[in-house]
Amino acid sequence: MTTDEPAEAAKPQVTGRDVLARGARVMWRGIRDEPRRFTIAVVGSCLFGSLVIGQAFVVGEIIEDVVEPALAPGGSVTARALVLSAVALIAMGLGRVLGIFGRRLGAGFMQFALQARYRHEVTGRYLRLPLSWHQRHATGTLLSNANSDVEAAWMPVAPLPFAVGTVFMLIVAVTALFLVDWAMALVGLVVFPVLFVMNVVFSRRMAPRTARAQHLRAEVSAIAHESFDGALVVKTMGREDLETRRFEARAQELRDALVSVGRLRGLFDPLMESLPFLGTLAALVVGAWRLQAGAIDLGQLIQVTFLFTVLAFPVRAIGWVLGDLPRAVAGWDRVERVLQATGEMPYGTGGATGTGPAQLSFQQVHFGYDTGQPVLHNVSFTIPAGRTVALVGPTGSGKSTIATLATRLLDPQHGTVALDGVDVRELSAAALASTVALVPQIAFVFDDTVRGNVALDRPGTDDDRVWQSLTTAQADTFVTRLPEGLDTALGERGTSLSGGQRQRVTLARALAGQPRLLILDDATSAVDPRVEARILASLRGASHAASILVVAYRRATIALADEVIYVEQGRVVAHGTHDELLSTVTGYADLVTAYEKAEAERERDTGYDSDDAASVREEEVAA
Amino acid sequence: MTAQAEPKAQPTGTFRTLRRGLALSPELRAGLAGTVALALVSMVGRAAVPVAIQQGIDKGLSVAGGPDMAVILRIVAITVGILAITTTCGYFMMRRLFTVSETALANLRVRAFRHIHDLSMLHQQSERRGTLVSRVTSDIDTITQFLQWGGVILLVNGGQLVVTTIVMSVYSWKLTLVVLAAFLPAVVVIRAFQKRLGGAYAESRRRIGVMLGAVSESVVGASVIRAYGISERSGAKLSETIDDYQRAQRRAMRLSVTSFSTGEIAAALALSAVVVVGTLLGVDGQISLGELTAYLFLVTLFIQPVQIATEVLNELQNATAGWSRVLDVLQLQPDVADPAHNGVDLPEGPLDVRFDQVSFAYPAGEPGKTGPRVLHEVHLDIPAKTRVAVVGETGSGKTTFAKLLTRLMDPTDGAVHLSGTPLTSVRFGSLRSRVVMVPQDGFLFDASIADNVRFARPDLTDEQLTAAFAELGLLDWVQGLTNGLDTQVGERGEALSVGERQLVALVRAYVADPDLLVLDEATSAVDPATEVRLQRTLDAVTRGRTTVAIAHRLSTAQAADEVIVVDRGVVVQRGPHDELVTHPDSIYAKLYASWLEQTR
Structure with a gap:
């Protein structure tokens, strides 16, 4: 069952190399459309990031200045130091909450606003484009252009400010590492780029798989649309089994595609998780060596290892953005096709051509x-x-x-x-x-x-x-x-x-x-x-x-x-x-005159019939 | 009718949905023990690093004589080994998880699809068009998307929470109590928010449904909107639904952020409490510096899942709501049910029809309630092999008659029998192969004409197909099309004219070769000459079967063996056309008079 849409989708449009660049262009467009909300979100995210790093250093300082002396043989601690430590940590927590509000509300509102804006634009196009254009496009396709494609296009917007904040955070972290010790900083300089490169490799390999899944999703949806539209025919002809088989075939293909997406995730996710841990361990080894050399003290070592631990999670946000980009590009392409659709039937400027009946x-x-x-x-x-x-x-x-x-x-x-x-x-x-x-x-x-x-x-x-x-x-x-x-x-x-x-x-x-x-x-x-x-x-x-x-x-x-x-x-x-x-x-x-003729013929037929019957009766009588 | 109800803004309990979902998809339990075992092993990796740091500090760094590199290297090597194992386990865990869940969800999708087809016509029609489709598409898609992105994150982090709690307790149960106490208020607040949050997400799903309805209206009604120059009016309506949806999304987001920021505050509380209490415990000699440091790392690992939850909670809510809607559909009992194995087959040979005191009323708004009756105690017999026309004004109940006859609906009172067998006891397999109805709107699938006819008989050869068109006198027509039988009919058959669609639908029913053929205004848009020709050929081919034709063109009635006249839900006249017209002032005589007036 053919619509023009699967044919379009079948083109391997989002593969590999250019997807990141094109995805970045889509995101840039979103940022230009919603600069205020994006700024709020990024500021929130950076605040959050700075405080996360700040916390690592504060924890390090607390351990070095408060905990270590206290726990040293014969050591003690003042209530003032403890309260000060607690207040510092709580204040930083409150700051993080502020950052989260800015980041999440900014990002969320930006995403919703972009969705709404492009839904307005796409449906506005639908109302302006002529019937000939509508006739060439399946209803289901147009529905998904206005719905899931718009949604997919702005999907990465949600984690985008978080990712931008994370990049900022990484820069701050590496700078902070250099301030502590160049050798420790080198560990970060190795680990963070590797994390980034792995994310890029991952999203590139993922792109064709998600594109295929998305394409199959559209097909599954088209079958369901059509089948439920014709539910009465399916029912009156008792073809539910046939329709279910038709649906199932595509649903299973979709399942296979999703499993293949999942397997790739299964490979990358644990690796991505382990890498920051390896960074922490590397920091421990290098730190021990530098400690031995007297270049750093124990508190600094703990700060750095703590930093790797808290950075492990935010770095994933970059992966979320990159992971959603292929879908975003595919979605945006479809949205753009509607926005740029030509063949508009412009109206003229002429007013009413007269009064009374028209010719x-x-x-x-x-x-x-x-x-x-x-x-x-x-x-x-x-x-x-x-x-x-x-x-x-x-x-x-x-x-x-x-x-x-x-x-x-x-x-x-x-x-x-x-x-x-x-x-x-x-x-x-x-x-x-x-x-x-x-x-x-x-x-x-x-x-x-x-x-x-x-x-x-x-x-x-x-x-x-x-x-x-x-x-x-x-x-x-x-x-x-x-x-x-x-x-x-x-x-x-x-x-x-x-x-x-x-x-x-x-x-x-x-x-x-x-x-x-x-x-x-x-x-x-x-x-x-x-x-x-x-x-x-x-x-x-x-x-x-x-x-x-x-x-x-x-x-x-x-x-x-x-x-x-x-x-x-x-x-x-x-x-x-x-x-x-x-x-x-x-x-x-x-x-x-079809009806009259049919009736005349029928009357003729019945006439003959009754003549026949009459003659039969006559014969019977004769017998 | 429960199906009629739009998804109301009601919160969906996550755990309740999960229980129902697991009950309906037992496949999800397949190999669960193995997956959980792998998951547990993989989570050990998360606790391994803080432990390594503690060991490193206590045994390698804080020892007399400065850092002991050999010890440090040994600890790190062991930890790397553990990480290698846990990472591998993580890979296999996710592989299994995805395979099992995607398989289960694909089955769920197919089952829901089948179930929707099994629902009665009234159920199906009471839903907004897009709603049923989203049950087998976007609703299930939200579950798979959630599982692939958020679900694993939640699962792994849930595990992380458990593992770190255990390890934390090993280091110091006192500190662990402090941490849990710090999180307690947050848990209470978050739980309290859950209900409102669930309502907010449900509301936003409802809004998206309304929005899609408006989009679909503007797409399907594009020609009317253009012809009447009302695109601004439609645009304003559309914009309103889009903005309403956006508002609903924002509200849900505000609630979600507010509720989970309490988690962040709890995290800060926990961390500071650990510093204070831990130091005091350390001074007391109950905990070492390494242990306390490790503990601080562990608290971070304990906090992370809470932060992550804020990122994926949105998806979890959506996924649960989607899942619960799919389950709702699956649990909907079809009110016109297939007796299946308990049913009987219709007796061989031509079928006769008996309506035994049949009354019908459409269900009204509330479940169990019905509207006014549209058929009143109809009692009649139609002998096998007769051709009957049912006529009457719009709203007289004649289409209801056809729907009861084909068991698209069940009577409110009384029973319909075919050859002595109550319709409700006939297996659908038998019923649908022997009784075929051609509805007025000749729905065609987006395929070729040949494919559409083969819908009724997939095994039909090209020769048989051509023969069928020839027998109905439609060969000239179909061969006159640019691609003949291979002509693509377009979405819903819209590349053909309405009359042409009816012709294809008629051939489709004809090749199904039923014993009882019910035509519901099946030729209403066909030109008279073609209609008369069809009538004649249908006459010829229907000799061996019973035919019931609902018609407002009285040419059909004239050609029938018997005419049944329905008026306001009651059979008021029946008999051959020639006899009925002789009753002056009868309803039929009036119908016929206006028919004559129009066609002569």
């Missing part, structure tokens, strides 16, 4: 969703202002595509679509929306109240207008019966309504805007004949203000039209009144 014309319009597969060929027709035109054609002949182009949800590859003679590409968004209203074949209901769905907060859509539209759409009766009337929330995609009710709500939505051109794309397919008849009757009564293009099969709908356009395989085959087309176009006649 719609197609001039030599060619269109295909894929360039190789044309759907419309050289389509030309005009709907004069105030007229009602029926668009008729067999299943798959391009009727919905025409409706979509007329609303400028898509632009033709060649040719022009014009309203009142003005190319729709020259009209502003507001002018277009106030002129044309499309009622699509599949009703889309927002997670909002009835009022919200019909009015859409458009100017002039007060409750009177809403009720009036609902009445014309024959939806007033059931809306009145809803528990809270206009204020009833319809739920996600309007699941609380039946198909026919949803269609009527969307029809009312179109009417509430008082469009000058109304396009109905088989918009009453789920409505019963009687209700539909009433809708058509009320539309006829209200239609004086609008031109209407109606995609239809039913004779009554066609009868409402002044003219009929008949399309077959993306071409306008005929254009005229119903009667003209009925007598001259075979395809059209076959289509609209």
Whole structure:
């Protein structure tokens, strides 16, 4: 099952070498976006780091100046010295708490702010990008771009200030070590760079593995999305086993990928943990040698070994940042693809093209969703202002595509679509929306109240207008019966309504805007004949203000039209009144008289049957 | 219905979730003893270095005559050896841990997936779309991510806490009591915060759900939003959900930092207390300088896990919340359950249908409550091999009828029988292979047309596939598509027109070759000529089976052997079309009159 997304993800985009550089660029962008919070976090982190180092020295000093003399044979200690030691340590603890607040709140708030900022940007793009772009991208992909990809991009931001603080801390530590003794400092100069290099090696080797896991995660998610979307089909066909196998195959691949990620961690983590310990031991050996040489005293030795112990953990923060970078880069790439997506369909600046019913014309319009597969060929027709035109054609002949182009949800590859003679590409968004209203074949209901769905907060859509539209759409009766009337929330995609009710709500939505051109794309397919008849009757009564293009099969709908356009395989085959087309176009006649013919045939069949039966009876009687 | 409830902002007890999780994933216990043994050995390494320093100071440095390098080197060599062993053990421990946990979680994922499919249609539809998906994706992902990053850190540091406590007690139990006492208030404060914190994290998960719902609406409804020029309105709504989520995240973060800063204060208290009390003990001769120094190192090792907890607690909360949501779904009893092994198979041959005083009401908001009845004591028989059309106005209950017939729902009262067998006792394996429903929205998978038809019969050869389209008179149509049977239908089939999707869905049901075929407005978007053609071929092929067609196009009713007219949940008329139209003023006669008016 293909979407374009796994194909993109399959490209080995985040491997090895350049990932750190690219990751650093992503982080730099985050820092530029949130300089204040980042600064707070880094200052907090440095405060924390300094105090950690400071504590190592204070502990060393306390041991040397207070503990050692006290514990020496015949030694003693004053209460003042002890209290002073305790106060110093507690004060440093409070300072660390302050540092933690700065670091964690700064980093956290920075991360959340970045997530929110890019979610705003990505979803803002979604709302601006044209339908043709949306049609090329799977819903699941777009959802994960706005959610998990944004999240992944800013994942390393959380430990970033800690890591920056740690680097600062290491510099301070090495400097402090040099102040104590050059030989001891050399131990640090060996251990810390080795730790850093190991982290880098680790994150490089990790990158392809996490990328693969991330890619498989997306696939697992796509399968789940699709499978649950089609749950009713799966259920009614009893294919739960098949679907579970399909899901399981990918879930197991993901498991294997995650185990491989885990094994690498299993190798590196214990090594990374042991290295600072080895540093401590090295410091002990070197320290003993320097102590022997009289270059340092015992307190300094303890300070240095203590320093290695307390540094062991913060150094890991660098590893966390580096470890999250590959995912961040992969996530950012996807986010950026949305932000940089082109193919925007800019609106023009033209205002309303007139008052009263609008005229719609197609001039030599060619269109295909894929360039190789044309759907419309050289389509030309005009709907004069105030007229009602029926668009008729067999299943798959391009009727919905025409409706979509007329609303400028898509632009033709060649040719022009014009309203009142003005190319729709020259009209502003507001002018277009106030002129044309499309009622699509599949009703889309927002997670909002009835009022919200019909009015859409458009100017002039007060409750009177809403009720009036609902009445014309024959939806007033059931809306009145809803528990809270206009204020009833319809739920996600309007699941609380039946198909026919949803269609009527969307029809009312179109009417509430008082469009000058109304396009109905088989918009009453789920409505019963009687209700539909009433809708058509009320539309006829209200239609004086609008031109209407109606995609239809039913004779009554066609009868409402002044003219009929008949399309077959993306071409306008005929254009005229119903009667003209009925007598001259075979395809059209076959289509609209299908029911009558079927009925006539059936009557003929039953006629023969009864004749047969009659003759059988006669024979029986004769016998 | 419990499934309906959105994940409410309720705290999830970490240990309770852990217990439930272990009970539902016994695989997690596999080889646990070995893993724990390895973990314990690997943690010894952490205590080895402070001990080495103590030994080094007491036996190598503080000895008379200056530092004894030989002793120091021996101590260091032994410690390096111990570190080598513990590091290796750490590697194997993590390998085992990851393998076991990822295996268990993959199984959990698959089980949850299967379980969601086993839930009843009403359960499935009562959830927000994204919610079910996140049960088998992001929720489980948070657990695996936690295990890979935070979990190991927590585990190892938990172990470190234990090991250092033991070693500390060996050096001085008195000092250890002092340290524990210093941490006691922190533990109390942190525990008190836990509940609020859990609530805050749950709230932030809920907010993310709302946000995703809004994003999904703006993506799925892109064409409507554009057509009505309301992108600003949708954008404002979206922004609000994004900002709400951010606010929830911040609140959780503030609580988390506040609660764990108490740990840091406790650490400072502990360290200073050890210095004071330790010195006094040392003066008293109860502890040596080396021992006290080692003890200070150990306290640092004891404190570290607390610092680390502040870094990974966020993930732990998320992981537990995610895990508990997965477990909630797994523990949800399907209200339309497969009798499975206790069930029976449907009898061979064509199926007849009996509705025995069937009533139905949709469940209302609260569990156990139901809304108004949509079907009232429907009692009817449909003989085998007949073609029945069910007609009635929108909301009359005809779709409910179809759903009860196919056991997508169970009646509130009464029973449905197929060939004398109560539907509730039929194994799903048997039921779904013999009874197939074609729903109105012809959902297609994002694959080729051929793949979609093969969904019903994976073993279908290309010839059989072509033959099926030919038998239904759809070969010309499908061959007219650019890639014929290999045409990709796109997400949900959206590359095809709505009518075309219905055609594929119909072929899919046709090749499944059921004995009872239920068509729920299955051709509502197909053009009349094609519909009539389909009707004719379906007539031909349905001779051997029972067909129930829900329709508002009365052409279907005309072609049926019998028409059942439903009005406000009651069967008001039944009989052949020709007979029913002769009753003037009857509901059917009115429906037919408006049908004629529309189609003539």
